[in-house]
Amino acid sequence: xxxxxxxxxxxxxxxxxxxxxxxxxxxxxxxxxxxxxxxxxxxxxxxxxxxxxxxxxxxxxxxxxxxxxxxxxxxxxxxxxxxxxxxxxxxxxxxxxxxxxxxxxxxxxxxxxxxxxxxxxxxxxxxxxxxxxxxxxxxxxxxxxxxxxxxxxxxxxxxxxxxxxxxxxxxxxxxxxxxxxxxxxxxxxxxxxxxxxxxxxxxxxxxxxxxxxxxxxxxxxxxxxxxxxxxxxxxxxxxxxx
Amino acid sequence: xxxxxxxxxxxxxxxxxxxxxxxxxxxxxxxxxxxxxxxxxxxxxxxxxxxxxxxxxxxxxxxxxxxxxxxxxxxxxxxxxxxxxxxxxxxxxxxxxxxxxxxxxxxxxxxxxxxxxxxxxxxxxxxxxxxxxxxxxxxxxxxxxxxxxxxxxxxxxxxxxxxxxxxxxxxxxxxxxxxxxxxxxxxxxxxxxxxxxxxxxxxxxxxxxxxxxxxxxxxxxxxxxxxxxxxxxxxxxxxxxxxxxxxxxxxxxxxxxxxxxxxxxxxxxxxxxxxxxxxxxxxxxxxxxxxxxxxxxxxxxxxxxxxxxxxxxxxxxxxxxxxx
Numbered sequence: 001x002x003x004x005x006x007x008x009x010x011x012x013x014x015x016x017x018x019x020x021x022x023x024x025x026x027x028x029x030x031x032x033x034x035x036x037x038x039x040x041x042x043x044x045x046x047x048x049x050x051x052x053x054x055x056x057x058x059x060x061x062x063x064x065x066x067x068x069x070x071x072x073x074x075x076x077x078x079x080x081x082x083x084x085x086x087x088x089x090x091x092x093x094x095x096x097x098x099x100x101x102x103x104x105x106x107x108x109x110x111x112x113x114x115x116x117x118x119x120x121x122x123x124x125x126x127x128x129x130x131x132x133x134x135x136x137x138x139x140x141x142x143x144x145x146x147x148x149x150x151x152x153x154x155x156x157x158x159x160x161x162x163x164x165x166x167x168x169x170x171x172x173x174x175x176x177x178x179x180x181x182x183x184x185x186x187x188x189x190x191x192x193x194x195x196x197x198x199x200x201x202x203x204x205x206x207x208x209x210x211x212x213x214x215x216x217x218x219x220x221x222x223x224x225x226x227x228x229x230x231x232x233x234x235x236x237x238x239x240x241x242x
Numbered sequence: 243x244x245x246x247x248x249x250x251x252x253x254x255x256x257x258x259x260x261x262x263x264x265x266x267x268x269x270x271x272x273x274x275x276x277x278x279x280x281x282x283x284x285x286x287x288x289x290x291x292x293x294x295x296x297x298x299x300x301x302x303x304x305x306x307x308x309x310x311x312x313x314x315x316x317x318x319x320x321x322x323x324x325x326x327x328x329x330x331x332x333x334x335x336x337x338x339x340x341x342x343x344x345x346x347x348x349x350x351x352x353x354x355x356x357x358x359x360x361x362x363x364x365x366x367x368x369x370x371x372x373x374x375x376x377x378x379x380x381x382x383x384x385x386x387x388x389x390x391x392x393x394x395x396x397x398x399x400x401x402x403x404x405x406x407x408x409x410x411x412x413x414x415x416x417x418x419x420x421x422x423x424x425x426x427x428x429x430x431x432x433x434x435x436x437x438x439x440x441x442x443x444x445x446x447x448x449x450x451x452x453x454x455x456x457x458x459x460x461x462x463x464x465x466x467x468x469x470x471x472x473x474x475x476x477x478x479x480x481x482x483x484x485x486x487x488x489x490x491x492x493x494x495x496x497x498x499x500x501x502x503x504x505x506x507x508x509x510x511x512x513x514x515x516x517x518x519x520x521x522x523x524x525x526x527x528x529x530x531x532x533x534x535x536x537x538x539x540x541x542x543x544x545x546x547x548x549x550x551x552x553x554x555x556x557x558x559x560x561x562x563x564x565x566x
Binding site: 051053072073074077078082083089090091092093094098101102103105107109111112113114115117155158159 | 416419420426430431433435437438441444448
């Protein structure tokens with residue numbers, strides 16, 4: 001397997017707080033990696049760093065072997081990285097189809113003005129995350145949390161990513177919705193998508209990942225198979241205070 | 243540009259044009275003069291809308307842009323005898339360049355700060371235009387006797403309407419492309435637009451350049467209609483408010499809304515004139531804007547589309563699916 005994403009000794013400080021403390025890990029192509037740790041461990045910061053929404057103080061972030069540390073967020077997305085957020089961020093006044101359309105829009109002014117949108121492709125992406133055709137005209141204010149998560153996934157998928165960073169993808173969902181999203185992610189995995197997933201719902205997370213990295217205070221404390229990481233003394237003590 | 247305009251929409255635009263073109267046969271010259279002002283206000287409101295209504299970056303300094311266009315063509319044609327056919331394109335280019343130089347750094351700041359910076363630009367221009375080279379700008383008194391393009395109410399109406407119609411149709415079609423959708427998205431969540439792989443700085447710059455070109459074009463034509471330009475009337479906070487309130491009353495981010503809002507505002511202010519000759523009129527329009535805003539924040543445009551879809555909501559009661 002080829003390495004798709006690599007964090008190399010990444011540091012990030014917010015004033016006196018070290019949010020990412022020399023973190024390194026790699027994600028192979030087609031792999032699904034869980035990023036776990038207690039609240040405040042710095043998981044979301046990692047995602048923001050990978051996306052370029054914030055910049056690291058030192059260290060490198062490489063995608064397909066190339067350092068992307070100096071690229072703007074939209075440039076990283078064009079190269080194939082996408083993320084979803086803990087709190088879904090839909091375009092509130094747009095319907096589901098338009099939300100997906102923004103994700104599919106090429107970053108090219110000529111095509112934006114003279115190219116036509118592709119409703120068939122929009123529908124295909126909407127269907128791939130479990131929406132029905134009748135959902136396309138719905139606005140985010142009428143969607144459940146489960147549907148909002150699906151919309152986040154759809155918008156991220158619309159950018160044609162090679163790796164998806166999913167932040168708390170199960171938060172606020174009902175049991176049925178968790179099953180639905182899990183099935184969806186399992187399907188995408190079979191299709192070859194690479195994932196980095198952050199979740200506190202470890203039971204839902206376990207079947208979806210190949211490997212886990214546990215972290216606390218911005219540092220990796222264990223890495224390996226999900227079971228071995230969860231059985232790790234340091235991880236148990238970080239999570240449960242044991 | 244597939245499906246940017248449907249046959250039905252094209253027919254509606256055509257009917258609108260035909261009705262307006264027939265108007266001089268039926269209304270007095272006085273009413274036509276009001277319509278001419280409405281056409282110019284519509285141009286300014288749509289220009290404002292393409293930047294501020296769409297992206298959410300509220301400009302309080304649009305007269306700054308209109309002023310660059312207006313003063314450039316006025317100085318060129320009045321002081322140097324440059325033909326209007328050259329001075330207007332130069333004025334639009336000057337608005338683009340001058341506006342971009344000043345506004346571009348401002349596009350990096352958000353919300354209220356952007357509004358304040360643009361307001362400061364307008365005030366700065368008001369002060370500077372009076373003291374720097376008054377031999378060119380005419381100082382406090384401005385310039386009068388500037389060449390006009392046509393004379394008489396009807397020809398001026400046709401000219402201003404032609405310009406307004408072309409701009410309205412152009413901006414409306416542009417706003418229906420994916421560029422328009424992406425600009426709308428910026429006002430809703432700029433980070434998510436960037437998170438969709440789009441360069442938001444470039445998008446905002448395009449919105450600004452389109453807006454500035456339209457403002458400069460409108461400003462230049464306006465000066466050649468009036469035959470005069472004076473800093474006090476141009477860089478006036480009431481002028482800014484009239485532009486913004488027109489756009490908001492009409493329905494921001496819709497292009498057609500601000501156009502309708504401009505006509506509504508112009509006639510409102512004119513018909514209030516005999517009743518309230520002073521600036522009390524602005525109090526009345528403020529009240530109307532407020533009532534309309536409470537009733538339907540998305541303006542006349544939304545009220546008309548609700549009426550058409552048969553789901554007009556009553557005050558204080560949310561329409562179906564509009565609860566949030």
